[in-house]
Amino acid sequence: MRGWIIPPPTEPIKTKEEFEAERTAKVTWLIQHDFLKSDRIKNALLKVPREDFIPDNYRDYAYEEVPFPLPGERATISCPHSYPLFYEPLGLDKGDKFLEVGLGSGYGAAVAREVVGSEGLVVSVEIDPLTFEYGKGNLERAGYDDIVLVNADGGQGYKDLSPYDTIAITAACGSIPPPLIDQLKIGGRLISPVVKGDVQDLVLYEKSERGIQKLT
Numbered sequence: 001m002r003g004w005i006i007p008p009p010t011e012p013i014k015t016k017e018e019f020e021a022e023r024t025a026k027v028t029w030l031i032q033h034d035f036l037k038s039d040r041i042k043n044a045l046l047k048v049p050r051e052d053f054i055p056d057n058y059r060d061y062a063y064e065e066v067p068f069p070l071p072g073e074r075a076t077i078s079c080p081h082s083y084p085l086f087y088e089p090l091g092l093d094k095g096d097k098f099l100e101v102g103l104g105s106g107y108g109a110a111v112a113r114e115v116v117g118s119e120g121l122v123v124s125v126e127i128d129p130l131t132f133e134y135g136k137g138n139l140e141r142a143g144y145d146d147i148v149l150v151n152a153d154g155g156q157g158y159k160d161l162s163p164y165d166t167i168a169i170t171a172a173c174g175s176i177p178p179p180l181i182d183q184l185k186i187g188g189r190l191i192s193p194v195v196k197g198d199v200q201d202l203v204l205y206e207k208s209e210r211g212i213q214k215l216t
Helices: 016-032 039-047 056-061 082-090 107-116 129-141 178-183
Strands: 097-101 121-126 148-151 164-169 184-196 199-208 211-214
Touching: 016 039, 039 082, 039 107, 082 107, 082 164, 082 184, 082 199, 097 107, 097 178, 107 121, 107 129, 121 129, 129 148, 164 178, 178 184
Parallel strands: 097 121, 097 164, 121 148, 164 184
Antiparallel strands: 184 199, 199 211
Protein backbone atom coordinates (compact mmCIF):
# COMPACT_ATOMS: atom_id res chain seq x y z
CA MET A 1 0.00 0.00 0.00
CA ARG A 2 2.86 2.35 -0.80
CA GLY A 3 1.74 5.89 -1.55
CA TRP A 4 -1.47 5.67 0.48
CA ILE A 5 -1.91 7.34 3.85
CA ILE A 6 -4.22 5.09 5.83
CA PRO A 7 -6.14 6.86 8.61
CA PRO A 8 -5.61 5.51 12.14
CA PRO A 9 -8.01 2.78 13.31
CA THR A 10 -10.89 4.14 15.35
CA GLU A 11 -14.15 3.02 16.91
CA PRO A 12 -17.02 3.62 14.44
CA ILE A 13 -19.45 6.36 15.44
CA LYS A 14 -21.14 7.46 12.20
CA THR A 15 -24.87 6.92 11.74
CA LYS A 16 -26.66 5.19 8.88
CA GLU A 17 -27.85 8.59 7.67
CA GLU A 18 -24.31 9.96 7.63
CA PHE A 19 -23.11 7.00 5.57
CA GLU A 20 -26.00 7.41 3.12
CA ALA A 21 -25.08 11.06 2.63
CA GLU A 22 -21.42 10.16 2.09
CA ARG A 23 -22.38 7.43 -0.39
CA THR A 24 -24.45 9.86 -2.43
CA ALA A 25 -21.66 12.43 -2.34
CA LYS A 26 -19.12 9.83 -3.47
CA VAL A 27 -21.26 8.80 -6.44
CA THR A 28 -21.60 12.47 -7.41
CA TRP A 29 -17.80 12.81 -7.17
CA LEU A 30 -17.28 9.72 -9.35
CA ILE A 31 -19.57 11.18 -12.01
CA GLN A 32 -17.86 14.57 -11.89
CA HIS A 33 -14.44 12.93 -12.30
CA ASP A 34 -15.59 10.78 -15.26
CA PHE A 35 -15.22 7.45 -13.49
CA LEU A 36 -18.94 6.73 -13.65
CA LYS A 37 -21.28 6.85 -16.64
CA SER A 38 -23.55 3.78 -16.55
CA ASP A 39 -26.87 4.22 -14.77
CA ARG A 40 -26.83 0.59 -13.62
CA ILE A 41 -23.39 0.93 -12.05
CA LYS A 42 -24.39 4.26 -10.50
CA ASN A 43 -27.53 2.74 -8.97
CA ALA A 44 -25.55 -0.24 -7.68
CA LEU A 45 -23.02 2.03 -5.97
CA LEU A 46 -25.87 4.01 -4.41
CA LYS A 47 -27.52 0.85 -3.12
CA VAL A 48 -24.63 -1.20 -1.70
CA PRO A 49 -23.46 0.07 1.73
CA ARG A 50 -19.66 0.02 1.37
CA GLU A 51 -19.29 0.58 5.11
CA ASP A 52 -20.68 -2.91 5.74
CA PHE A 53 -17.75 -4.45 3.85
CA ILE A 54 -14.96 -2.72 5.78
CA PRO A 55 -13.44 -3.81 9.11
CA ASP A 56 -15.09 -1.97 12.00
CA ASN A 57 -11.98 0.00 12.95
CA TYR A 58 -11.93 1.59 9.48
CA ARG A 59 -15.70 1.72 8.94
CA ASP A 60 -16.03 5.48 9.39
CA TYR A 61 -13.57 6.04 6.52
CA ALA A 62 -15.55 3.90 4.07
CA TYR A 63 -15.91 6.52 1.32
CA GLU A 64 -12.40 7.94 1.43
CA GLU A 65 -10.14 7.24 -1.57
CA VAL A 66 -7.92 4.89 0.40
CA PRO A 67 -7.55 1.08 0.30
CA PHE A 68 -7.96 -0.58 3.71
CA PRO A 69 -6.44 -3.82 5.01
CA LEU A 70 -8.56 -6.95 5.27
CA PRO A 71 -8.03 -10.31 6.96
CA GLY A 72 -5.65 -12.45 4.92
CA GLU A 73 -2.27 -12.04 3.27
CA ARG A 74 -1.86 -8.61 1.60
CA ALA A 75 -5.65 -8.36 1.19
CA THR A 76 -7.29 -4.94 0.84
CA ILE A 77 -10.57 -3.36 -0.15
CA SER A 78 -9.84 -1.06 -3.09
CA CYS A 79 -10.60 2.67 -3.24
CA PRO A 80 -14.21 3.53 -4.18
CA HIS A 81 -13.23 4.74 -7.67
CA SER A 82 -11.67 1.37 -8.52
CA TYR A 83 -15.03 -0.34 -9.02
CA PRO A 84 -16.37 1.84 -11.86
CA LEU A 85 -12.78 2.02 -13.14
CA PHE A 86 -13.04 -1.75 -13.75
CA TYR A 87 -16.74 -2.17 -14.49
CA GLU A 88 -17.28 0.70 -16.95
CA PRO A 89 -14.70 -0.52 -19.54
CA LEU A 90 -16.03 -4.07 -19.19
CA GLY A 91 -19.47 -2.79 -20.10
CA LEU A 92 -20.83 -4.76 -17.14
CA ASP A 93 -24.58 -4.83 -17.61
CA LYS A 94 -27.88 -6.51 -16.86
CA GLY A 95 -27.86 -10.24 -17.56
CA ASP A 96 -24.08 -10.67 -17.65
CA LYS A 97 -22.39 -13.78 -16.33
CA PHE A 98 -19.48 -12.18 -14.48
CA LEU A 99 -16.37 -13.78 -12.98
CA GLU A 100 -14.42 -11.90 -10.32
CA VAL A 101 -10.92 -13.12 -9.51
CA GLY A 102 -10.28 -11.98 -5.95
CA LEU A 103 -13.30 -11.75 -3.63
CA GLY A 104 -11.64 -9.50 -1.07
CA SER A 105 -14.25 -7.85 1.15
CA GLY A 106 -17.16 -8.98 -1.04
CA TYR A 107 -18.04 -5.37 -1.92
CA GLY A 108 -17.12 -5.69 -5.60
CA ALA A 109 -19.19 -8.85 -5.93
CA ALA A 110 -22.17 -7.14 -4.28
CA VAL A 111 -21.94 -4.15 -6.63
CA ALA A 112 -21.61 -6.48 -9.62
CA ARG A 113 -24.64 -8.48 -8.47
CA GLU A 114 -26.73 -5.31 -8.39
CA VAL A 115 -25.54 -4.42 -11.90
CA VAL A 116 -26.18 -7.81 -13.55
CA GLY A 117 -29.49 -8.32 -11.73
CA SER A 118 -31.38 -11.55 -11.21
CA GLU A 119 -31.04 -12.34 -14.92
CA GLY A 120 -27.26 -12.49 -14.57
CA LEU A 121 -24.78 -14.36 -12.38
CA VAL A 122 -21.76 -13.36 -10.30
CA VAL A 123 -19.02 -15.88 -9.51
CA SER A 124 -16.12 -14.84 -7.27
CA VAL A 125 -12.98 -16.87 -6.60
CA GLU A 126 -10.62 -16.17 -3.68
CA ILE A 127 -7.46 -18.14 -2.85
CA ASP A 128 -6.82 -16.87 0.69
CA PRO A 129 -9.03 -18.74 3.19
CA LEU A 130 -9.12 -15.89 5.73
CA THR A 131 -10.07 -13.33 3.09
CA PHE A 132 -12.61 -15.75 1.63
CA GLU A 133 -14.38 -16.23 4.96
CA TYR A 134 -14.38 -12.49 5.62
CA GLY A 135 -15.89 -11.63 2.23
CA LYS A 136 -18.35 -14.51 2.43
CA GLY A 137 -19.54 -13.38 5.85
CA ASN A 138 -20.05 -9.82 4.65
CA LEU A 139 -22.12 -10.97 1.69
CA GLU A 140 -24.23 -13.29 3.83
CA ARG A 141 -24.99 -10.53 6.34
CA ALA A 142 -25.91 -8.19 3.48
CA GLY A 143 -28.33 -10.78 2.04
CA TYR A 144 -26.41 -11.69 -1.12
CA ASP A 145 -27.07 -15.41 -1.06
CA ASP A 146 -27.09 -16.05 -4.81
CA ILE A 147 -23.46 -15.14 -5.57
CA VAL A 148 -21.32 -18.21 -6.28
CA LEU A 149 -18.27 -18.08 -3.98
CA VAL A 150 -15.28 -20.36 -4.52
CA ASN A 151 -12.25 -20.73 -2.22
CA ALA A 152 -9.61 -21.69 -4.78
CA ASP A 153 -6.86 -20.38 -7.05
CA GLY A 154 -8.46 -17.59 -9.07
CA GLY A 155 -5.96 -18.11 -11.86
CA GLN A 156 -7.82 -21.31 -12.66
CA GLY A 157 -11.14 -19.48 -12.88
CA TYR A 158 -14.28 -21.54 -12.36
CA LYS A 159 -14.86 -23.73 -15.38
CA ASP A 160 -18.13 -25.27 -14.16
CA LEU A 161 -20.11 -22.09 -14.92
CA SER A 162 -18.15 -20.82 -17.91
CA PRO A 163 -18.17 -19.20 -20.40
CA TYR A 164 -18.35 -15.73 -18.89
CA ASP A 165 -19.41 -12.48 -20.54
CA THR A 166 -17.04 -10.44 -18.39
CA ILE A 167 -14.06 -11.18 -16.14
CA ALA A 168 -12.28 -8.87 -13.70
CA ILE A 169 -8.91 -9.80 -12.19
CA THR A 170 -8.55 -7.62 -9.12
CA ALA A 171 -4.85 -8.25 -8.35
CA ALA A 172 -1.93 -7.41 -10.62
CA CYS A 173 -0.43 -10.19 -12.72
CA GLY A 174 2.39 -10.49 -15.24
CA SER A 175 0.17 -12.11 -17.83
CA ILE A 176 -3.41 -13.32 -18.12
CA PRO A 177 -3.75 -16.94 -16.94
CA PRO A 178 -4.75 -19.17 -19.90
CA PRO A 179 -7.71 -20.79 -18.05
CA LEU A 180 -9.34 -17.36 -17.75
CA ILE A 181 -8.94 -16.74 -21.46
CA ASP A 182 -10.48 -20.15 -22.15
CA GLN A 183 -13.45 -19.38 -19.89
CA LEU A 184 -14.22 -16.02 -21.51
CA LYS A 185 -16.85 -16.23 -24.23
CA ILE A 186 -16.25 -14.99 -27.76
CA GLY A 187 -16.97 -11.25 -27.71
CA GLY A 188 -16.46 -11.15 -23.95
CA ARG A 189 -14.21 -8.69 -22.14
CA LEU A 190 -11.58 -9.15 -19.44
CA ILE A 191 -9.87 -6.44 -17.40
CA SER A 192 -6.79 -6.76 -15.22
CA PRO A 193 -3.90 -4.78 -13.75
CA VAL A 194 -0.84 -6.04 -15.66
CA VAL A 195 2.75 -5.56 -14.48
CA LYS A 196 5.62 -5.06 -16.92
CA GLY A 197 8.88 -4.35 -15.12
CA ASP A 198 8.23 -1.51 -12.70
CA VAL A 199 5.08 -0.35 -14.49
CA GLN A 200 1.52 -1.46 -13.74
CA ASP A 201 -1.29 -0.71 -16.20
CA LEU A 202 -4.98 -1.50 -16.15
CA VAL A 203 -5.53 -3.40 -19.40
CA LEU A 204 -8.80 -4.24 -21.15
CA TYR A 205 -9.01 -7.24 -23.47
CA GLU A 206 -11.67 -8.60 -25.79
CA LYS A 207 -11.87 -12.18 -27.01
CA SER A 208 -12.40 -13.14 -30.64
CA GLU A 209 -12.02 -16.36 -32.59
CA ARG A 210 -8.29 -15.54 -32.82
CA GLY A 211 -7.84 -15.20 -29.04
CA ILE A 212 -7.74 -12.08 -26.88
CA GLN A 213 -6.80 -8.66 -28.17
CA LYS A 214 -5.71 -5.72 -26.07
CA LEU A 215 -8.16 -2.81 -26.34
CA THR A 216 -6.45 -0.35 -23.97
